[in-house]
Amino acid sequence: VTVSTDPCLAPIGEVARRLRGGELSPRELVEATLRRIDTLNPTLHAYYHVFADEALDAAGTAGAELVRGVDRGPLHGVPVALKDVIECGPTTGGSAALRDHVAGADAEVVERLRAAGAIVVGKLATYELAFGASSYGDLFPPARNPWAPELDPGGSSTGAGVAVATGMAHAAIGSDTGGSVRLPAAFCGIVGLKPTYDRISRRGLIPLAPSLDHVGPLARTAGDAAIVLEACCDAVAPAAPLEPAGLRIGVPWAFFEASCDARILAAFATALEVLVDLGADVVDVEFDVSFAEASATFWAIIAAEAAREHHELCRASPPPGREARVIFETGRLVDAVLYLDAQRARAVVAAAVERLLAGTPVLALPTVGMMQRPIPEQPFGPERRVADPPAPIYTLLANLCGTPAVSLPCGFDGATSLPIGLQLMAGPFRDRELLDVAAAYEATAGWTHRRPGAPTT
Amino acid sequence: MATTSEPAQGIAAAREVLAARLPDGGASIPDEDWADLAVTGVAVDSWRALIRQLLDRSEA
Secondary structure (H helix, E strand, O other): OEOOOOOOOOOHHHHHHHHHOOOOOHHHHHHHHHHHHHHHHHHHOOEEEEOHHHHHHHHHHHHHHHHHOOOOOOOOOOEEEEEOOEOOOEOOOOOHHHOOOEOOOOOHHHHHHHHOOOEEEEEEOOOEOOOEOOOOOOOOOOOOOOOOOOEOOOOOOHHHHHHHHOOOOOEEEEEEOOOOOHHHHHHHOOEEEEOOOOOOOOOOEOOOOOOOOEEEEEEOOHHHHHHHHHHHOOOOOOOOOOOOOOOEEEEOHHHHHHHOOHHHHHHHHHHHHHHHHOOOEEEEOOOOOOHHHHHHHHHHHHHHHHHHHHOHHHHOOOOOOHHHHHHHHHHHHOOHHHHHHHHHHHHHHHHHHHHHHHHOOEEEEEOOOOOOOEOOOOOOOOHHHHOOOOOOOOOHHHHHHOOOEEEEEEEEOOOOOOEEEEEEEEOOOOHHHHHHHHHHHHHHHOHHHEOOOOOOO | OOOOHHHHHHHHHHHHHHHOOOOOOOOOOOHHHHHHHHHHHHHHHHHHHHHHHHHHHHHO
8 A cells, every 4th residue: 555645644744734725624634533543443453542522622723723823833733642651641551550540741742742733632552561562461452563463563652653654643652762662663664763862851751761761753754753853852953964975874783683584684785775875885883792782781771770660560459461560570680780780881882882973973773683473362471571592672772872763664574565674873962864864765765655554354 | 301390399499599689588579470580580690691791891
């Protein structure tokens, strides 16, 4: 399926033009989005809560403002949705332990979206507390991959990936502690940005591991992600532009090559060829940190910090599910010396990445080294989270460093037609410039226009 | 040859070791979680070794 003139699938810039040209009203756009949710959500389960009445009211207000000449910018009248760890109305974190929780106030990112005129249409599915993966045995039905509904859409921002890929929202806000924005983006064939650490406020985010947690947008194009990013944070002084022509792009092959699925490596190699065709100087770079070392560093920190945040919740009735609960309990086994050593190791990793970025302002690597997997019948045990060798989640590198990283589609597996993600990283506060490189790539590669068809199961 | 009681004995032994590392002796952890913790407890030790390996190399 390719993008049509359907306003639910049109780029935000195009929608903004039509809203201002009188071809489309915010109410018509929200009504179309709600119809799409009615059609798709019973199968794909992207949304936990749909704010239909509130969204229609807000759309009416947005439309009246446009008529009066009040223009809040490109998100004015555009439907967006929130991962259910972002405080706004009912906010469960996808956990039975929080199933009755209602936010006392909106998260800062929600305030900013509303101020920019965006219409919040609902709350989106998540792995439990942004960590424990979904199963059919959960309290909430798991979100399903729109390219193959028996498969997991990637997480933890599962519903965000699904809703944006299928036009049930123009963009979504997720959280990313080790890849939770970029992984569903890769698995659902869209764009996901983990911005620079704290570039988007974490106020009102249910925390998982505060020193690793990031709030970031998911959208169908890099340009749309840039629009959402700019609405969600204060402007920073623009850095030197990054354009593919003449840009040195480093590829730390040793970090990922041995653990990466051959189908993903093939798509990644083709993506590098596209970047070369655009004029980039793509070079191999040596990175003196193994994936196993980075992964161990990440796990020691996330387990300890998540234990700090959620250990008390483990005593709730009902408690969190098995996978999340056991990792929260495991974090209590990370003693102070190990946690501090992990933070020192993190500084070593960050310094190594900084050295690479000094010579090659953009790094390229696959988003994730494995293909989409079936949704399990029952919750996972902890084994896969602590596997040796570790799961090939290359996203965690940017969480350790706090640098911006974006995942964007770089092809589809020939046998399964499942999307594959390319990850690009840049130096701190170069989020916008990184998205410019992503936009240049996607304009040439053309994968952005490919969208999943209607689900059949 | 393994017997059916060996896994339970292994979990009980792991529980004893791990509980000693927890401030409350593991009192707040339900019985059904100890088999999983026996797995993740080993992982914590492997994280420690890998982190030490990285730090030793960086400080060399």
